[in-house]
Structures are given as structure tokens and as C-alpha cells.
Amino acid sequence: MDVTHKHRIRRVGMLLTSTIIAAGLGIFPASPAHAVANSDIVPNGQFRFAVKLTMTGIPTANGGRRNSACSGALIAPQWIVTAGHCFRDFNGVRVERPVADLTTATVGRADLTTDIGHVATIIAVRQSPTTDLALAKLSFPITDIRPLALNHRRPRAGDVLRITGFGSLTSSNPVPSPQLRTGQVTVVTVTEPSVGVTALAPAPDTSACPYDSGAPYFMEHGEGNPTLVSVESGGPSCPHSLEERTSRVDNIAHWIKDIIRG
Incomplete structure (x- = not known):
């Protein structure tokens, strides 16, 4: 197993076996991140579309149970978006449940x-066929919070995005944050499935950490509504100033809308 893959596994929503925190769920094709290292605290009332996912009793290969967590965002009254690897079996295969x-x-x-x-409660899951992104259906619609809108244009190098997440503050002995945190990043690369980003503010190593898997990266438009560009997928141990991989949204926006409508 190469070092990069180890880092990804360490970040995947970090599993908790009994009272022992294990080193993550692994990833497809990356791993999770923490409560946005070296970031700012978000007060109640801001970025209300942000989501904390809590998984209790995940089956393990040896017949046991573990707990984990991810981040996400509300994109429709009854649907949230997160990382695809937040829903996978103990063989590491992403599943639609x-x-x-x-x-x-x-x-x-x-x-x-x-x-x-x-x-x-999450009652259904749909996996993107092209990238590490999943949609999860809520047990009831949420009508008093404006969902995060989808971005429809191709991201460009130099775009400034904001991330919000409930991850840890470090990859060392990670623990999910009880407080939503945020920071800004800059787009550096764009491929068909992914958007690569690096830290911008409030620190040169502001970055996602374990339990930030699925955290939204969105573009702010002054007084206008923010738009979802990508979600956290994986990267190096945090905090870091290297490139982080995120799962792109604009090129699968039609698929996302079809799932929500259907």
C-alpha cells in the first residue's frame, strides 16, 4: 500500500471501534478530512445548509461494529450531497444504501x-457513476433552510471557494469537531471528475481533515446565493498546504437533478 493511499484511508470519516478511534474507512478514490484545519468557527445561523452525518453501527469484516462521521450539504429539501466513500461496505465498495x-x-x-x-435519518443513497460523490435522502423534507445551489459552469484555476465541515482539526488522533468550521481555498487544477484546491485563508495550510469527507466547496457571489462547486474527497494528512482532491459537481448537475426529481 503506497503512502498516498495510506493518507487517504486515514482521512475517510475515521471509524470508531468501541471506544477506540480507528484510522478511517478508506476511500474511493481518496480519503476524508478533518474539521477544516486552521480555520474559522461558524456561528449558528450562517451556512445553514451545512450537514453533519453521523453513522452508528457500521459492520466490520470481523463481525463487529464501528461508528464514523462525514460532512455534507443540503441541496434540495429532502436530499443532501456528500462523499461517495461515506457509504461503502467493509470491502471498500461504494454502495447505494x-x-x-x-x-x-x-x-x-x-x-x-x-x-x-x-x-x-438517511433512508436512501445514490452513488455518482463518475466521481466520489453521493446523494443521500432524508426521512423528511426540510423547508425552512435554503438548499445550496448547484454550480453549472466549469471551474477555473484561480477561482476562490469556501469549505465548511465538521471534521477534526488535525490528522493526529482526530476527533470530529462539535462546531462547524470554514476556510477558503483556490482552484489549481480541473479534471473531468475532480477539482484540485490549495489553501488560501485564514492560513497557508487551511485544509480539510478526517471527518470532513463530503464537505461542500462553494463559490460565494456577494449578496447572491452561493453555488456548490465540489465536495471533499481526499488529500494529504492535515493541516497541509498541498493539493486537495474534491469531486466536481457541474458536469454531473443533470444527474443530480434527475435523482432529486425522480
């Missing part, structure tokens, strides 16, 4: 110690 005994989505709650927002 919740893999845990219980998977919940906390929406509209930046400070998880409060009780605002909503908590819904």
Missing part, C-alpha cells in the same frame, strides 16, 4: 451542542 445501523443528518446547526435545526 446506508451502511450503518443508523445514519443521521444534522442540518442547520453549526454548534452541535445546541438544539436548533433538524436531525433526520
